[in-house]
Amino acid sequence: MQLNQARIVLTGATGGLGEALAGQLAAAGAALLVHGRDSGRLAALTLPAGAEIKRLPADLTTAEGVARLAEAARHFRANVLINNAGVGGFGLFDGQAWPEVERILATNLQAPVHLTHALLPWLKEQPAAAIVNIGSAFGSIPFAGFAAYSAAKAGLRALSTALRRELADTPVRVIHISPRAIDTPLNSPAVNALNLELGNACDHPERVAAQVVAALRKGTAERHIGFPEQLFAWLNGAARPLVDRGLAGKLATIKQHAKTR
Ligand SMILES: NC(=O)c1ccc[n+]([C@@H]2O[C@H](COP(=O)([O-])OP(=O)(O)OC[C@H]3O[C@@H](n4cnc5c(N)ncnc54)[C@H](OP(=O)(O)O)[C@@H]3O)[C@@H](O)[C@H]2O)c1
Numbered sequence: 001m002q003l004n005q006a007r008i009v010l011t012g013a014t015g016g017l018g019e020a021l022a023g024q025l026a027a028a029g030a031a032l033l034v035h036g037r038d039s040g041r042l043a044a045l046t047l048p049a050g051a052e053i054k055r056l057p058a059d060l061t062t063a064e065g066v067a068r069l070a071e072a073a074r075h076f077r078a079n080v081l082i083n084n085a086g087v088g089g090f091g092l093f094d095g096q097a098w099p100e101v102e103r104i105l106a107t108n109l110q111a112p113v114h115l116t117h118a119l120l121p122w123l124k125e126q127p128a129a130a131i132v133n134i135g136s137a138f139g140s141i142p143f144a145g146f147a148a149y150s151a152a153k154a155g156l157r158a159l160s161t162a163l164r165r166e167l168a169d170t171p172v173r174v175i176h177i178s179p180r181a182i183d184t185p186l187n188s189p190a191v192n193a194l195n196l197e198l199g200n201a202c203d204h205p206e207r208v209a210a211q212v213v214a215a216l217r218k219g220t221a222e223r224h225i226g227f228p229e230q231l232f233a234w235l236n237g238a239a240r241p242l243v244d245r246g247l248a249g250k251l252a253t254i255k256q257h258a259k260t261r
Contacts (some may be wrong), residue, residue, distance in 0.1 A: 116176025
Protein backbone atom coordinates (compact mmCIF):
# COMPACT_ATOMS: atom_id res chain seq x y z
CA MET A 1 0.00 0.00 0.00
CA GLN A 2 1.20 3.50 -0.81
CA LEU A 3 1.27 5.30 2.50
CA ASN A 4 0.67 8.74 1.05
CA GLN A 5 -2.71 7.42 -0.09
CA ALA A 6 -3.51 5.64 3.17
CA ARG A 7 -6.13 6.92 5.62
CA ILE A 8 -5.35 5.08 8.82
CA VAL A 9 -7.24 4.49 12.06
CA LEU A 10 -4.59 3.75 14.67
CA THR A 11 -5.76 2.51 18.08
CA GLY A 12 -3.57 2.95 21.14
CA ALA A 13 -1.67 5.86 19.56
CA THR A 14 -0.96 7.29 23.03
CA GLY A 15 1.14 4.24 23.99
CA GLY A 16 4.79 3.44 23.38
CA LEU A 17 4.45 1.58 20.08
CA GLY A 18 1.40 3.62 19.00
CA GLU A 19 3.20 6.94 19.29
CA ALA A 20 6.18 5.64 17.28
CA LEU A 21 3.80 4.27 14.64
CA ALA A 22 1.83 7.51 14.45
CA GLY A 23 5.03 9.52 13.93
CA GLN A 24 6.40 7.25 11.19
CA LEU A 25 3.08 6.90 9.36
CA ALA A 26 2.42 10.64 9.43
CA ALA A 27 5.99 11.31 8.22
CA ALA A 28 5.33 8.90 5.31
CA GLY A 29 2.34 11.01 4.24
CA ALA A 30 -0.54 8.97 5.67
CA ALA A 31 -3.65 10.70 7.03
CA LEU A 32 -4.30 9.53 10.59
CA LEU A 33 -7.27 9.12 12.89
CA VAL A 34 -5.42 8.55 16.15
CA HIS A 35 -7.11 6.95 19.10
CA GLY A 36 -6.28 6.56 22.78
CA ARG A 37 -8.31 6.07 25.91
CA ASP A 38 -6.90 9.03 27.81
CA SER A 39 -8.07 12.26 26.11
CA GLY A 40 -5.34 14.36 27.78
CA ARG A 41 -2.57 12.13 26.43
CA LEU A 42 -4.24 12.04 23.05
CA ALA A 43 -4.39 15.84 22.85
CA ALA A 44 -0.72 16.03 23.89
CA LEU A 45 0.45 13.66 21.14
CA THR A 46 2.79 15.64 18.86
CA LEU A 47 2.98 14.60 15.23
CA PRO A 48 4.86 15.90 12.16
CA ALA A 49 3.57 19.26 10.94
CA GLY A 50 1.47 19.19 7.79
CA ALA A 51 0.00 15.75 8.38
CA GLU A 52 -3.79 15.36 8.37
CA ILE A 53 -4.58 14.24 11.92
CA LYS A 54 -7.89 13.64 13.71
CA ARG A 55 -8.13 12.46 17.32
CA LEU A 56 -10.77 10.39 19.04
CA PRO A 57 -10.68 9.10 22.62
CA ALA A 58 -12.64 5.93 23.39
CA ASP A 59 -12.58 2.96 25.74
CA LEU A 60 -12.59 0.05 23.30
CA THR A 61 -13.74 -2.44 25.90
CA THR A 62 -17.19 -0.81 25.68
CA ALA A 63 -19.65 -1.28 22.82
CA GLU A 64 -20.25 2.47 22.83
CA GLY A 65 -16.50 3.20 22.44
CA VAL A 66 -16.17 0.79 19.51
CA ALA A 67 -19.27 2.23 17.81
CA ARG A 68 -17.98 5.81 18.16
CA LEU A 69 -14.54 4.96 16.74
CA ALA A 70 -16.05 2.96 13.87
CA GLU A 71 -18.37 5.85 13.01
CA ALA A 72 -15.47 8.32 13.14
CA ALA A 73 -13.42 5.97 10.90
CA ARG A 74 -16.16 5.90 8.24
CA HIS A 75 -16.49 9.67 8.43
CA PHE A 76 -12.68 9.91 8.07
CA ARG A 77 -12.93 7.63 4.96
CA ALA A 78 -10.38 5.25 6.48
CA ASN A 79 -8.97 2.44 4.38
CA VAL A 80 -6.57 1.01 6.99
CA LEU A 81 -7.31 -0.16 10.53
CA ILE A 82 -4.37 -0.77 12.85
CA ASN A 83 -5.47 -2.64 15.97
CA ASN A 84 -2.63 -1.68 18.31
CA ALA A 85 -4.25 -0.84 21.68
CA GLY A 86 -3.53 -3.42 24.34
CA VAL A 87 -2.70 -4.10 27.97
CA GLY A 88 -0.08 -6.33 29.58
CA GLY A 89 -0.99 -9.38 31.60
CA PHE A 90 1.85 -10.82 33.62
CA GLY A 91 0.93 -13.06 36.56
CA LEU A 92 0.21 -16.65 37.39
CA PHE A 93 -3.26 -17.42 36.12
CA ASP A 94 -4.77 -18.54 39.42
CA GLY A 95 -3.31 -15.45 41.07
CA GLN A 96 -5.11 -13.10 38.71
CA ALA A 97 -8.52 -11.92 39.91
CA TRP A 98 -11.28 -12.51 37.36
CA PRO A 99 -11.73 -8.78 36.55
CA GLU A 100 -8.04 -8.67 35.57
CA VAL A 101 -8.40 -11.71 33.29
CA GLU A 102 -11.52 -10.14 31.78
CA ARG A 103 -9.68 -6.85 31.15
CA ILE A 104 -6.80 -8.68 29.41
CA LEU A 105 -9.19 -10.60 27.15
CA ALA A 106 -11.48 -7.63 26.52
CA THR A 107 -8.70 -5.22 25.56
CA ASN A 108 -6.37 -7.54 23.65
CA LEU A 109 -8.93 -9.73 21.90
CA GLN A 110 -12.55 -8.61 22.15
CA ALA A 111 -11.82 -4.96 21.31
CA PRO A 112 -9.92 -5.62 18.04
CA VAL A 113 -12.41 -8.31 17.02
CA HIS A 114 -15.30 -5.94 17.70
CA LEU A 115 -13.74 -2.96 15.91
CA THR A 116 -12.78 -5.11 12.92
CA HIS A 117 -16.32 -6.48 12.75
CA ALA A 118 -17.77 -2.97 12.87
CA LEU A 119 -15.48 -1.61 10.12
CA LEU A 120 -15.15 -4.55 7.75
CA PRO A 121 -18.20 -3.78 5.56
CA TRP A 122 -16.79 -0.29 5.03
CA LEU A 123 -13.25 -1.52 4.35
CA LYS A 124 -14.51 -4.03 1.77
CA GLU A 125 -15.96 -1.14 -0.23
CA GLN A 126 -12.59 0.62 -0.54
CA PRO A 127 -10.44 0.09 -3.65
CA ALA A 128 -7.49 -0.96 -1.43
CA ALA A 129 -7.67 -1.62 2.28
CA ALA A 130 -5.77 -3.29 5.11
CA ILE A 131 -6.27 -4.49 8.65
CA VAL A 132 -3.08 -4.63 10.70
CA ASN A 133 -3.27 -6.56 13.97
CA ILE A 134 -0.51 -6.05 16.52
CA GLY A 135 -0.18 -9.42 18.20
CA SER A 136 2.70 -10.74 20.24
CA ALA A 137 5.35 -13.45 20.13
CA PHE A 138 3.24 -15.02 22.92
CA GLY A 139 0.43 -15.55 20.42
CA SER A 140 2.64 -18.16 18.72
CA ILE A 141 4.79 -19.17 21.65
CA PRO A 142 2.38 -19.20 24.62
CA PHE A 143 4.33 -18.37 27.75
CA ALA A 144 3.95 -19.36 31.39
CA GLY A 145 3.00 -16.33 33.47
CA PHE A 146 1.06 -14.87 30.53
CA ALA A 147 -1.78 -17.38 30.13
CA ALA A 148 -4.65 -14.94 29.53
CA TYR A 149 -2.45 -12.59 27.47
CA SER A 150 -1.16 -15.52 25.36
CA ALA A 151 -4.74 -16.75 24.87
CA ALA A 152 -5.86 -13.30 23.72
CA LYS A 153 -2.93 -12.86 21.33
CA ALA A 154 -3.29 -16.40 19.95
CA GLY A 155 -6.94 -15.54 19.35
CA LEU A 156 -5.97 -12.37 17.50
CA ARG A 157 -3.52 -14.35 15.40
CA ALA A 158 -6.21 -16.94 14.57
CA LEU A 159 -8.64 -14.15 13.64
CA SER A 160 -6.00 -12.65 11.35
CA THR A 161 -5.35 -15.95 9.56
CA ALA A 162 -9.03 -16.86 9.20
CA LEU A 163 -9.97 -13.39 7.95
CA ARG A 164 -7.04 -13.32 5.52
CA ARG A 165 -8.37 -16.53 4.00
CA GLU A 166 -11.98 -15.31 4.03
CA LEU A 167 -11.06 -11.96 2.42
CA ALA A 168 -8.68 -13.40 -0.19
CA ASP A 169 -11.03 -12.35 -3.01
CA THR A 170 -11.62 -8.82 -1.65
CA PRO A 171 -9.43 -5.68 -1.65
CA VAL A 172 -8.76 -6.10 2.11
CA ARG A 173 -5.31 -7.39 3.09
CA VAL A 174 -4.87 -8.74 6.62
CA ILE A 175 -1.48 -8.24 8.25
CA HIS A 176 -0.47 -9.73 11.57
CA ILE A 177 2.66 -8.63 13.42
CA SER A 178 4.18 -10.51 16.34
CA PRO A 179 6.62 -8.31 18.26
CA ARG A 180 8.76 -9.71 21.04
CA ALA A 181 9.23 -7.50 24.16
CA ILE A 182 9.19 -3.76 23.43
CA ASP A 183 10.49 -1.07 25.75
CA THR A 184 7.15 0.61 26.57
CA PRO A 185 5.02 1.36 29.65
CA LEU A 186 3.01 -1.82 28.96
CA ASN A 187 5.69 -3.82 30.75
CA SER A 188 5.71 -3.55 34.54
CA PRO A 189 9.01 -3.47 36.43
CA ALA A 190 8.43 -7.17 37.20
CA VAL A 191 8.25 -7.99 33.48
CA ASN A 192 11.35 -5.95 32.74
CA ALA A 193 13.18 -7.78 35.51
CA LEU A 194 11.98 -11.13 34.20
CA ASN A 195 13.13 -10.33 30.66
CA LEU A 196 16.50 -9.21 31.95
CA GLU A 197 16.99 -12.40 33.93
CA LEU A 198 15.84 -14.65 31.08
CA GLY A 199 17.98 -12.78 28.59
CA ASN A 200 14.89 -11.86 26.51
CA ALA A 201 15.69 -9.05 24.11
CA CYS A 202 13.60 -5.88 24.37
CA ASP A 203 13.23 -3.79 21.20
CA HIS A 204 12.99 -0.02 20.90
CA PRO A 205 9.45 1.02 19.84
CA GLU A 206 10.78 2.99 16.82
CA ARG A 207 12.45 -0.18 15.51
CA VAL A 208 9.24 -2.20 15.86
CA ALA A 209 7.18 0.61 14.32
CA ALA A 210 9.52 0.64 11.29
CA GLN A 211 8.83 -3.07 10.75
CA VAL A 212 5.06 -2.57 11.03
CA VAL A 213 5.23 0.28 8.50
CA ALA A 214 7.33 -1.87 6.13
CA ALA A 215 4.82 -4.73 6.41
CA LEU A 216 1.94 -2.37 5.60
CA ARG A 217 3.82 -0.98 2.58
CA LYS A 218 4.56 -4.46 1.21
CA GLY A 219 1.35 -6.15 2.32
CA THR A 220 3.33 -8.78 4.26
CA ALA A 221 0.84 -11.22 5.75
CA GLU A 222 2.78 -12.33 8.83
CA ARG A 223 5.85 -10.87 10.44
CA HIS A 224 7.59 -12.15 13.57
CA ILE A 225 10.04 -9.65 14.97
CA GLY A 226 13.35 -10.90 16.35
CA PHE A 227 15.42 -14.06 16.48
CA PRO A 228 15.15 -16.71 18.02
CA GLU A 229 11.46 -15.81 18.46
CA GLN A 230 11.01 -16.20 14.67
CA LEU A 231 12.44 -19.71 14.78
CA PHE A 232 10.26 -20.81 17.70
CA ALA A 233 7.15 -19.39 16.07
CA TRP A 234 8.02 -21.27 12.89
CA LEU A 235 8.44 -24.50 14.85
CA ASN A 236 4.92 -23.93 16.25
CA GLY A 237 3.35 -23.71 12.84
CA ALA A 238 5.61 -24.96 10.06
CA ALA A 239 2.80 -26.17 7.80
CA ARG A 240 0.64 -23.00 7.66
CA PRO A 241 1.41 -22.09 4.01
CA LEU A 242 0.32 -25.57 2.93
CA VAL A 243 -2.94 -25.10 4.82
CA ASP A 244 -3.35 -21.66 3.21
CA ARG A 245 -3.11 -23.26 -0.22
CA GLY A 246 -5.41 -26.13 0.76
CA LEU A 247 -8.08 -23.80 2.07
CA ALA A 248 -7.83 -21.36 -0.84
CA GLY A 249 -9.39 -24.01 -3.10
CA LYS A 250 -12.30 -24.44 -0.69
CA LEU A 251 -13.12 -20.74 -0.31
CA ALA A 252 -16.03 -20.69 -2.75
CA THR A 253 -17.65 -23.70 -1.07
CA ILE A 254 -17.18 -22.19 2.39
CA LYS A 255 -18.81 -18.96 1.20
CA GLN A 256 -21.71 -20.86 -0.32
CA HIS A 257 -22.49 -22.65 2.93
CA ALA A 258 -22.00 -19.49 5.01
CA LYS A 259 -24.97 -17.99 3.14
CA THR A 260 -27.30 -20.73 4.37
CA ARG A 261 -26.38 -20.85 8.06
N1 LIG B 1 5.40 -3.75 25.06
C1 LIG B 1 5.62 -5.01 24.73
O1 LIG B 1 6.53 -5.68 25.29
C2 LIG B 1 4.82 -5.66 23.66
C3 LIG B 1 5.28 -6.86 23.11
C4 LIG B 1 4.53 -7.48 22.12
C5 LIG B 1 3.35 -6.91 21.69
N2 LIG B 1 2.93 -5.73 22.25
C6 LIG B 1 1.65 -5.18 21.78
O2 LIG B 1 1.88 -3.89 21.21
C7 LIG B 1 0.67 -3.11 21.32
C8 LIG B 1 1.02 -1.73 21.86
O3 LIG B 1 1.49 -1.89 23.18
P1 LIG B 1 2.50 -0.86 23.88
O4 LIG B 1 3.66 -1.64 24.32
O5 LIG B 1 2.67 0.35 23.06
O6 LIG B 1 1.63 -0.52 25.19
P2 LIG B 1 1.35 0.86 25.97
O7 LIG B 1 2.50 1.76 25.85
O8 LIG B 1 0.90 0.46 27.33
O9 LIG B 1 0.11 1.48 25.15
C9 LIG B 1 -1.14 0.83 25.17
C10 LIG B 1 -2.14 1.65 24.38
O10 LIG B 1 -3.41 0.96 24.43
C11 LIG B 1 -4.40 1.87 24.89
N3 LIG B 1 -5.44 1.19 25.67
C12 LIG B 1 -5.28 0.43 26.77
N4 LIG B 1 -6.49 0.02 27.21
C13 LIG B 1 -7.42 0.53 26.36
C14 LIG B 1 -8.83 0.47 26.28
N5 LIG B 1 -9.58 -0.19 27.19
N6 LIG B 1 -9.45 1.12 25.27
C15 LIG B 1 -8.73 1.80 24.36
N7 LIG B 1 -7.39 1.90 24.39
C16 LIG B 1 -6.74 1.27 25.37
C17 LIG B 1 -3.66 2.86 25.75
O11 LIG B 1 -4.43 4.05 25.84
P3 LIG B 1 -4.24 5.07 27.10
O12 LIG B 1 -2.79 5.43 27.14
O13 LIG B 1 -5.08 6.22 26.74
O14 LIG B 1 -4.68 4.30 28.29
C18 LIG B 1 -2.38 3.04 24.97
O15 LIG B 1 -2.57 3.94 23.92
C19 LIG B 1 -0.26 -3.91 22.24
O16 LIG B 1 -1.22 -4.59 21.43
C20 LIG B 1 0.66 -4.92 22.90
O17 LIG B 1 -0.01 -6.11 23.30
C21 LIG B 1 3.63 -5.09 23.19
